[in-house]
Amino acid sequence: MIHQTIFLFIGGTEIVFILFIVVLVFGADKLPEIARGMGKGMRTLRDATNDIKHEVTKSAKENNIVDTDVTKNINEELNKVKDDLEDFTGSLKRDN
Template identity: 40%
Template sequence: MNIFGIGLPEMILIMLVALLIFGPKKLPEIGRSMGKAIKGFQDASREFESEFKREADRLEQTTEIAKAPVPATPEVVATPVASAPSEAVKEVANATDA
């Protein structure tokens, strides 16, 4: 049995020292507290992982949309301009030259 790189003899030694330090009445409370802390850590880890996956999927979709071909836009046809405005521009240019 090997948990976190600690073998069975080391685990027994740690449990005996904990029993001597905290006593038989406090040891179950400490075990429950540690169990709750580990469960909370696992829940937070799972939530972080799922959030990371959601964000990666969102970025992947954004990248796919950005790589999609852009549909061609219709060309704008220039309409002929009336001759009156160009004559007015010529008159203004002549007036400023004089």
């Protein structure tokens, strides 16, 4: 049985084709710069998510509603977003 890596419902062949088009459009010398910019964007998004989580937790503590279902649901959703973001950025990271 052949297993293909599926990334955002895109198969390996489509990813290779997209990368080929990106290299043709931007050139090989611009790819590290583009990847660096995407990494900074992902880091900014992760930091914003953590800031929102801390603000929600802080507000909940101030109003004595730390253990309610609302805050649990918000924390679960934020954790899902964080996990999805880590899965996405994990595929972009280079092995050193």
